[in-house]
Amino acid sequence: MGHRAERLANQVKDELGMIFLTRYSGSGLGMITITGVKMSADLRLAKVYFSVFERSERESVLAKLTADTPGIRHELAGKIRVRYMPELRFYIDDTADRVEKIENLLKEIHKNDNSASNELQ
Template structure:
């Protein structure tokens, strides 16, 4: 179970990462729409796992690869935004959130 501090930092990071992805999507991610679905922070606040959804879903592995390459730049932009609230900016790890694909698949199966 996450502490209140972890939850607050998770929400802050999610909001700021979403804003960064919105502004940088044209240059970094080949014009794909990237949204941050959830951010989980470890108890020591040293690592943040960000789950992202990519639309359109074609080439999402390539977009994830570009995001991981741009990780230092993204962390730097994040640090400038939340540097006053956090003493140490957590390391970022990005994962694809496929829950929307799963929901779509279940919906399609139920409507057959």
């Protein structure tokens, strides 16, 4: 990502965090955290990655954010000065799930290694 794209991604991330705080606090959606924003090379698309504390609520939060995208984009346009406000696309950040899966696999391998070494002795 170029310098301009990175700067805009950071602005979008910061402002969306504030928008979500005011727009969704007390809405029952849980705590939504913006984990990252990736801009396209032409700065016309922002892929917004988010996480929610309650895993069971992720799909409903994604549906709500997708439905609210035009309003969120309009609100964001009032806070960021750019020639063209990027299209927003929301994605569930599953990094924590992947980390947990890898940790579980490593624990299983370690457990199997210990079992094998105990059998050899």
